[in-house]
Every structure is written in structure tokens, then in C-alpha cells.
Amino acid sequence: MAEKRVIIGLFPDVIVLSSGDQAEWFAASATLRIEFDPKRCPFSSNVFQAPAGMRLLSGPAVAGTKPGSYKYRASLNDVVVGTGEVLIREP
Numbered sequence: 001m002a003e004k005r006v007i008i009g010l011f012p013d014v015i016v017l018s019s020g021d022q023a024e025w026f027a028a029s030a031t032l033r034i035e036f037d038p039k040r041c042p043f044s045s046n047v048f049q050a051p052a053g054m055r056l057l058s059g060p061a062v063a064g065t066k067p068g069s070y071k072y073r074a075s076l077n078d079v080v081v082g083t084g085e086v087l088i089r090e091p
Contacts, residue, residue: 013084019091023058025050030076032056034084042070042088061088 015023025034029052036046042061050056070086 013082014087015084016087016089017061018089020060022060023086025056025074026054027076028053031078033075033078034058034072035075036070036072040070042086058086067091 017023025032025048027050031052032050032054034048034056036043038046042065043058044062048056048058065088067088067090070088072084072086073080074082074084
């Protein structure tokens with residue numbers, strides 16, 4: 001019998017970004033959706049989605065974004081599986 005590794009959860013649950021950095025998410029075997037509050041999102045879009053095996057890149061924070069904490073929800077195949085946080089550092 002073959003073994004198969006299954007990782008459950010968000011790793012890391014907090015992403016720390018400096019000016020010009022971008023976040024990256026990946027799900028190998030499910031459609032991934034990352035959703036920030038539309039009124040409180042540091043990126044040009046508050047929703048990111050990609051099919052299984054494709055990387056999601058946020059792009060850099062929008063100019064004028066205040067340093068702080070920005071929370072998001074992560075879904076796999078349209079089922080919310082957890083929450084995470086992006087911390088934007090002082091420039």
C-alpha cells in the first residue's frame with residue numbers, strides 16, 4: 001500500500017510583506033479561492049482564484065496601502081477551509 005501525504009490548513013497562516021513583495025498561494029489538487037474584505041484589501045483585487053496546480057500571485061500592495069493586518073478567507077472547491085492574514089510592513 002502506498003502512502004500519500006495530506007497537509008491540512010494554511011501554511012503559513014500569516015504572510016509578512018514588505019514594499020514591492022507579493023503573496024503567493026498554491027493548491028495542488030483543488031480550485032483555490034482567496035477572498036479579502038472588499039472594503040479592506042491591500043491589493044488591486046479582493047478575490048483571487050486559480051485551478052488546481054496553478055499558483056496565485058497577489059501582485060504588490062496598491063500604492064498608498066497603510067501598514068497593518070489584512071485578513072482573508074481561503075476556499076478549496078468553493079468550501080471555506082480557513083482564514084489567513086497578510087501583514088504589510090512599514091516602507
